[in-house]
Amino acid sequence: MSKKVYAAIELADQEVRLVVMEIFESRSNILRVERVACSGIQGNSIVDEASVVTAIREATKSAQAALGYRIERVILLIPAVNVKHSSQKVHVQIEDGTRTVRQFHIQQGYQKAIQKKMGDDVEYVNPNKITYLINGSETSKLPKGEECNDFYMYVDLLYASKETIFTFARCIEQANLEILDICLDVFAMGEETAALQQSIDRSIIQLSIEESHTELALFMDQKLMSVADLEKGFGWLIEPLKEKYRLSSEICYRLLQNVFSGKEEENSDVIVYIEQKEENRVEISAKELAEVVLPRLKEWIVEINTACDPIVRNGKTRYVLTGKGSNIPVLKDMETSFNAEAIVYEPSTIGARDGALIADLGAAYVWQDTNRIRQDDRISVNNNELEASIDSINQKAKDGDGGFTRKMKSVILSDKD
CATH class of the missing domain: 3.90.640 (Actin; Chain A, domain 4)
Structure with a gap:
């Protein structure tokens, strides 16, 4: 099936957010957005697991009723707690005599890299950046089909709090959902806001403003370098x-x-x-x-400026404001109060033009990027039900049921009667 449907869920500060997105021929389309208030999540912590599970079920049930098919698995967004990253150089040899790089060679290098442990308190979450050194040239593109005897992969990996991952994952599983993948919230935001891409020639400080806290994520050289938490939202x-x-x-x-x-x-x-x-x-x-x-x-901005001053003084820097708090229009008037260029990011995706949904929007892109290596064909919804829904829509379009012409014909005939 060429159409891929992914559901991303964020157990955010005071709220469960679910976005269902269809990706077809590199185009994305928002199918459904659900938001359920939930006091069981305070900042980056779950304080009432039962209420979180109830909110997840409410969000998925409402989305399923509107879409007409079941959501079976989700991309789970994890708060960036205790984030660490490690860089590795992996040597991959072409031992089958073909002298041709194949998909499974890249998968071997990736699997070797993610075996590295960074401590008992953290777990691997996302590939931060992967480049390939082949025949003396470095590239970020998959080197499939290249002729060589061996190549190197430079792999930078992101790790996050094991306790946080397990706590959030348990809520998803208790809501009878599978986890398609796990993604750091600030990393997904960096994909959607293009902070990752923009950091090639400058430091990008991404501010994710939620009710009880603000996450500060630093991007440099197209990588997430560090995350800090300000307990003021x-x-x-x-x-x-x-x-x-x-x-x-x-x-x-x-x-x-x-x-x-x-x-x-x-x-x-x-x-x-x-x-x-x-x-x-x-x-x-x-x-x-x-x-x-x-x-x-103004006091909040001064505190941000003070915390980020060493980064700003070290070179060209830009602030990108995201999160639910970025919906507050007065922040646009205050952009010049920051000690470096600052912009409030405004999502342009139809159906999800809300700062609170930025992480959910970016999650599907992170998954797709990683999946170029994994080659996992699973989607978030029930395949058979999705196909039946598409067939039903196509049949209605073919027959004219529900179409404008059919409705007009019905009105005209009724008028004649």
């Missing part, structure tokens, strides 16, 4: 707003998304929010909103 920005006006986190987040500017002179006394709470009436103007939130936002 957009939830910290809205704390004063919640305390002063006694509003919920959801309302405060919506206010941040819609109604004030980072340019203080543009914030007027016009009331932007009204709520009657028993005997207490809450009225907030754009100016009041800015006065409460902007000081903390």
Whole structure:
């Protein structure tokens, strides 16, 4: 089957996110997005496994009902906790006398590389970067068909917290799903935002802003080099707003998304929010909103600048802002407040234009890239049911059922009656 359907699931801060994507002839199409609020995930930790499993089941059940076929396995996104990487040089000999590089030679080199252990507390997750030295030339392209007696693979591998991987994987398995692959969330984001590709000539600092924390990922030389966690997310920005006006986190987040500017002179006394709470009436103007939130936002940026200053001083650097918090428009007004060029990444994929979905979007591309070596033909959904669904759609298109012409004909005939 030429159409491939993949489901990526992220057990994110306070939320389970599921994206089902169809990839056909190098084109991608979002089939379904499901998001389920879940207090069982706090930051990078699962604090209530049962509620997480329930949220996963809810997301997959809703997606399956809409799509008409079962989701059997998923690409699981893992938070970047205790990330390490190792670089290896693997020698691969062509011992069959053909002097031709075949797929299984590349697979042998890859399997040899991933056998390396980095300690009892971490497990291998993703290939960070793979290049090949063949006949004196280095390339990132698969050298299939090249003539030689041997070649070398330079393999950089990513490892992450074993405990985190097992804890998150257990939730998926308890929800009766298989795991197609595991992927680091920041690495998947780097694929979607092109931070990996852009880091060939500069340092890219990717900021993934979630409710209770911000992940800082450093990309250099087209590799993920390190990850740090700042325990301040957009939830910290809205704390004063919640305390002063006694509003919920959801309302405060919506206010941040819609109604004030980072340019203080543009914030007027016009009331932007009204709520009657028993005997207490809450009225907030754009100016009041800015006065409460902007000081903390500026403090957050100063903290980012201070933490990243050694990297910025060392060479050309760019910040890329991602995550659910990147949906807050005022961040665009604050781009010049960073100590290096900064951009808020905006996904362009129809059906998933939301900063919260960036990791899910990138996961399928990471899988495809790795799968050039693995050659695994599994997809996320039930093959037979997918084929039946495609056949049904094709038959309806052929017969005209549900088509515009058929509907118009029906309307005209009804009118005549």
